[in-house]
Amino acid sequence: MNTSVSIGSLTLRNPVTVASGTAGYGEELSGYCDIARLGAIFTKGLSIEPRPGNRGPRILETPSGMLNSIGLENVGIGKFLSQKMPFLREKGATVIPNVAGHSVDENVELCRVLSETPGVAALELNVSCPNVKEGGMAFGRSVPTFTALVTAVRKVATVPLIVKLSPNVTDVTEFARAAKDCGADAVSAVNTFLGMKIDIRKGKPHFLNKVAGLSGPAIRPIALRIVYEMCARVDIPVIAIGGIGSIEDVLEFLMAGACAVSIGTMTLVDPRAPISCVERLEDYMHTTGVSDVREIIGRAQTA
Amino acid sequence: MAQLIADPREVARGHHELAFAWDGAAPLPGQFISIKVNEGSDPLIRRPFSVYDFREGVLRIVVKSVGRGTRELSRYAKGDALDVLGPLGRGFSVREGGSVLLVGGGVGNAPLYFLARALVAKGTAVTCVYGSRDAGQVYLSHEFLEVCDRLVITTDDGSAGQQGTVADLLPGVLDGGAFDMICTCGPALMMKAVTEIAVSRKVPVEVSLENYFGCGVGLCYGCTVDTVNGNRRACVDGPVMDGSVIRWDSLD
Numbered sequence: 001m002n003t004s005v006s007i008g009s010l011t012l013r014n015p016v017t018v019a020s021g022t023a024g025y026g027e028e029l030s031g032y033c034d035i036a037r038l039g040a041i042f043t044k045g046l047s048i049e050p051r052p053g054n055r056g057p058r059i060l061e062t063p064s065g066m067l068n069s070i071g072l073e074n075v076g077i078g079k080f081l082s083q084k085m086p087f088l089r090e091k092g093a094t095v096i097p098n099v100a101g102h103s104v105d106e107n108v109e110l111c112r113v114l115s116e117t118p119g120v121a122a123l124e125l126n127v128s129c130p131n132v133k134e135g136g137m138a139f140g141r142s143v144p145t146f147t148a149l150v151t152a153v154r155k156v157a158t159v160p161l162i163v164k165l166s167p168n169v170t171d172v173t174e175f176a177r178a179a180k181d182c183g184a185d186a187v188s189a190v191n192t193f194l195g196m197k198i199d200i201r202k203g204k205p206h207f208l209n210k211v212a213g214l215s216g217p218a219i220r221p222i223a224l225r226i227v228y229e230m231c232a233r234v235d236i237p238v239i240a241i242g243g244i245g246s247i248e249d250v251l252e253f254l255m256a257g258a259c260a261v262s263i264g265t266m267t268l269v270d271p272r273a274p275i276s277c278v279e280r281l282e283d284y285m286h287t288t289g290v291s292d293v294r295e296i297i298g299r300a301q302t303a
Numbered sequence: 304m305a306q307l308i309a310d311p312r313e314v315a316r317g318h319h320e321l322a323f324a325w326d327g328a329a330p331l332p333g334q335f336i337s338i339k340v341n342e343g344s345d346p347l348i349r350r351p352f353s354v355y356d357f358r359e360g361v362l363r364i365v366v367k368s369v370g371r372g373t374r375e376l377s378r379y380a381k382g383d384a385l386d387v388l389g390p391l392g393r394g395f396s397v398r399e400g401g402s403v404l405l406v407g408g409g410v411g412n413a414p415l416y417f418l419a420r421a422l423v424a425k426g427t428a429v430t431c432v433y434g435s436r437d438a439g440q441v442y443l444s445h446e447f448l449e450v451c452d453r454l455v456i457t458t459d460d461g462s463a464g465q466q467g468t469v470a471d472l473l474p475g476v477l478d479g480g481a482f483d484m485i486c487t488c489g490p491a492l493m494m495k496a497v498t499e500i501a502v503s504r505k506v507p508v509e510v511s512l513e514n515y516f517g518c519g520v521g522l523c524y525g526c527t528v529d530t531v532n533g534n535r536r537a538c539v540d541g542p543v544m545d546g547s548v549i550r551w552d553s554l555d
Contacts, residue, residue, distance in 0.1 A: 021523075022518075022522055022523060023522060024521060024522050024524075027521075028520050028521040028522055028539065029522065031520075032520075044524075052529075052533075052534055053524060053527060053534070055529075055553060057515065058517075058524070058525045058526075058527065059348075059515055059516075059517040059523065059525030059526075060515070061346060061347055061348050063345055064344040064345045064347055065344075065347060066347060066348060066517065068517070068523070068525065070523070070524050070525065073524045073527060073534060216344070216347055217344040217347070218344075265347075267518075267522060268348065268517050268518035268520075268522055268523050269339065269347060269348060269349065269518070270339070270388075271388075271518070271520055271522065
């Protein structure tokens with residue numbers, strides 16, 4: 001039985017990964033599963049300097065979902081290399097750092113350094129964080145800005161390059177095509193949807209940043225539609241994200257054409273969800289007589 | 304899965320005690336558990352509860368009905384299985400000998416019972432200031448009375464015990480005895496006031512934070528608190544922390 005999938009020159013042992021921002025640097029998750037058994041771990045969005053993240057409320061539950069305004073709190077590249085990578089390497093995890101610099105130059109520098117770091121399997125460029133004032137989603141909503149960044153990063157990234165797309169645009173597929181044209185190896189689709197909450201008692205927005213990112217099962221059907229359309233129109237590997245938490249969800253997104261999936265918010269609900277999806281995918285393939293996971297990928301595209 | 308050994312019992316107005324069989328790791332005083340209140344996706348995120356007591360394989364929590372998730376929990380029945388993650392976080396220091404003052408507010412009194420039992424078992428004298436809004440919301444005080452050397456109940460409206468907030472009473476209690484340490488759990492404003500009094504009197508103080516938790520296991524960075532040592536996650540670096548290092552204004 002073959003569960004492996006390819007992203008450029010990288011082979012993942014299975015298509016079940018954990019999404020950036022919901023898996024920390026693997027330390028906590030390793031208390032709930034053998035992180036080496038996951039397809040990959042996308043670590044928390046990195047900047048050169050440590051970031052404290054946003055003040056005020058950061059999380060709020062919504063119907064079948066949640067809003068977050070974390071603001072890319074992270075340890076910075078120095079501590080990531082000296083303290084986080086050794087742990088991840090020792091555990092045998094497939095590590096894909098998420099790169100979230102403020103500027104083109106910062107992202108280029110981060111990608112250059114991380115490309116030279118042993119144990120970094122690929123890079124995920126974050127052009128879609130809705131919770132920071134500079135960088136983040138600002139890179140991911142205009143095709144020329146997006147193209148300039150991806151092109152610059154591609155020149156220094158010597159490992160497979162994945163671009164994490166924002167859904168807060170008219171046509172996400174246009175950005176997937178631009179990523180491919182700039183030489184990206186894959187795209188992650190999608191980051192959180194811009195949302196909001198107003199505290200009616202105080203008569204003002206709940207989050208200090210006013211808007212926040214919506215994730216979880218609430219966005220799953222929208223993410224599925226975006227991934228399905230993207231896979232039909234652009235020939236680039238897609239890592240699907242959007243409220244995925246069960247084997248049924250994993251199969252839906254693979255059948256839509258995604259080559260892999262990322263479990264995000266549902267890992268927060270149950271840190272055992274990712275490993276459970278890995279195991280259940282194997283069970284599913286066994287009971288349905290699928291010998292290669294690639295037989296599932298895109299099945300719903302041709303139907 | 305953890306099976307309820309009895310129907311949820313209303314122990315005070317809007318507060319239910321849930322008791323379930325627990326064969327997981329033994330919790331320490333101040334640690335918490337995290338419950339998925341139903342199998343569906345709404346409510347989605349887990350609810351954290353401090354451990355009220357754990358002995359002979361039975362874990363007890365006190366659930367205050369504040370929203371849909373907690374109301375749903377109070378409607379469970381004996382024999383039902385709960386999806387419980389835990390024990391989680393860092394608990395209170397359990398001092399051996401000397402004298403410890405416990406200060407609780409509302410549902411935040413719950414972890415102090417388990418702590419009081421552990422302290423008494425180590426030969427430590429325990430005084431507890433048990434704060435509540437009114438008499439109707441005082442729960443399980445007879446159990447506190449059995450364990451603590453001294454129990455001072457205080458309510459905002461004076462309908463039980465003394466009238467006033469725990470912060471109002473605290474200076475008097477501290478004047479009346481020598482304490483090696485203060486442990487507190489309750490609303491942030493209350494714990495801020497308790498910390499200020501403790502610091503001014505040079506008594507070490509541990510607080511149990513009740514932030515809004517996303518995951519409860521350190522993954523989401525949703526419960527970060529600002530401390531003099533930088534950001535700390537309430538769920539894994541706490542919920543119990545040294546009160547004097549917290550920048551309380553960041554919790555407003």
